[in-house]
Amino acid sequence: MAYKARLKEFDDCLQGDVIDLKTLKKLCFNGIPDTAGFRPLCWKLLLGYLPPERESWKDTLEKNRRLYKNFIDDLVVLPGTEDANGDNNFLDHPLSCNPDSRWQTFFKDNEVLLQIDKDVRRLCPDISFFQQPTEYPCHDIVSSKEIKRLHTRVQRSVLKCANVERKGLGITKITLLLKKAPEDYEPMAEGQEAHWEVVERILFLYAKLNPGQGYVQGMNEIVGPIYYAFACDPDLTFREHAEADCFFCFTNLMSEIRDFFIKTLDSTDCGINNMMTRLSMQLRKSDLDIWLRFQQLELRPEYYSFRWLTLLLSQEFPLPDVLRIWDTLFSDENRFDFLIYICCAMIVVLRDKLIRGDFPSNLKLLQSFPPTEIQKILPKSFELFLQNS
Template identity: 65%
Template sequence: MGVKTVFEFRLKEVDEELGKEEINLTSLKSVCFHGIPDEQGRRSLCWRLMLNYLPCSKASWSKILTKKRKLYGQFIDEMIGMPGPENINDNSRVDVTFDDHPLSLNPESEWQTYFKDNDVLLQIDKDVRRLCPDISFFQQPTDYPCQDVVNSGGTKRLHRRVQHSFLNSANVERKGLGITKIALAVKKATEDYAPMEEGSEAHWEVVERILFLYAKLNPGQGYVQGMNEIIGPIYYSFATDPNPEWREFAEADCFFCFTNLMSEIRDFFIKTLDDAESGIKRLMARLSAELKLHDPPVFQRLQQQDLHIQYYSFRWLTLLLSQEFPLPDVLRIWDSLFADEKRFSFLISICCAMIIVLRDQLLASDFPTNVKMLQNFPPMDIQVVLSKAAELAGHQSEKLIR
């Protein structure tokens, strides 16, 4: 079967599932696992369904979407901006005789919360300004800026709250939770992620707002570095939907889909749950066991070199491979991950396949070369990796298409 014919066949399969008034989620996942043809926004719609944002009954979509998007608007209205009366702006005088004011030491002070939030916001601001630097998308203006923010006179522009001239600390308080350090690949953008002029905003500014609201609404976890890499592909998929009716609400829909995804992988980001069944240490142990099962010589070679699995797989697993491949490949990988009925078991198979496809180089190279190769996975046709992963997991590899 030719590539074009396979593509058309897969397109027909997806359309048949999406065309039903009552969508069978199991059947949809079975089709999406082998790749979603990204035509007319099919991927973003399938992701909304597989991330449990949209219900299976199409008849309830309108009501659910209206309710969720209105709720997100309320979050912006209540949580973005400065404390105090609505008429306070950057040039206003604040009456410090009020019970709550910027110099208040009261731990329940809204101003105290505001300044603590800025410490978290500073880290978010730094992280979103380096999202997917190999493409210019996040530096570009969105067609649908949040009017409540861009017309606020600057009082609700988050990046203004954390300009370096006003903040001296970049520490993020995590209350004992979250990753102590995550080795992110450092990539430099060819252009600066500059804020847009009043009346418009860049895509990275939208992502910054989503992450800030998520941190505010989840104080037990807050924001942890790396979440920006998780939300990036979701927002990109939604904000590039060719259907303007879906694209207009990419921000709100992305927020809820990201929240749902984080509820499933939050244990990856919580140190106290590292040893839990769903914790990151247990995932790395499963990967090690799968490598030992499927390729004992490579497993033994890495053991002999003391090249421990956490040296390279910690980032792979925690960030769902979002740092290891170009964005188009990440989107394809996530089609399978979101469709995985065993929820991220296939992630282990992909990571194992990544090691096995490098077996000749790994067996022939020394420790420094191998650790560098695994920490900076070489460019490769993602189809090769996915086909090998499907073979390891027992799926029909020939069905895995782009």
């Protein structure tokens, strides 16, 4: 009955003409039900993609989805084709030094794409979702001969080697072997796209639209859970546009945590160093014995918590647990303050092992966090939060 009552609370909140965001955040803070498509809708509201006024949703969605299609048309530059104005640029060539050369743009884009392609092929390897075909491949890619899928622009390295066998003065036998660079995810056949290819395009467009920051390794771990939630939406009208909606939600989220990915801002108040300092201070307040043990071992927060904080714990737990943690992080009134409490709770629940352990064993434990501890972490983080409220 408690679960049904909770579902009703969400349903009542989301059916209003104007969504009460304060009430919604309070509900989501304790976790969003996995059913009825509540999570993707709530995340769109919590990340500021959808406005509270329901009547404006249709216009907002249509405008942004149309804008995203324009991004694909305008920013996926291919040399030797007509530009956005319909002018044929066949006189352009790969060796051109002209700064306006589409070939120059193409080569520069591919430098970024190479890293993105490598990262998205490793996304969430513990589940098969990102290797599966999407129901809604990009129409421009499937139907147009001009716009090719991005992964085809990045050549995977091939190692050629030969085994030579020779017996005395007899015939020499040479066996040629081709060893491809390891790929976790293979591309789909033409006409299909795997989910990782969709994520690749989202990250590529984000990098193009944010040249001051570009793509930084780890962004794939931020966009992955958002795309997964949207692409699994039971509401087909939303699921069809998971790519565009994910792009804008990811962009909004990155606007809040982008400083974590900019090295020159590490030491500022909004940088990652300040977050790690806050974590150390909270640990000292929550469990002085562990903090003293870490001081004794010179086990500094940057050795284990940099990835926790930068990637919002997306690599520390299985995807279902990450979704649950992000329900709370996205609904935090002081965005990502609660992340400090979760990280502190991760340390406190392992206190016995950490007190006894030496530097190598403790560092290994923290860098490869036991995923089974998630059932203890969230209650403990709420406890720490209440103690400091």
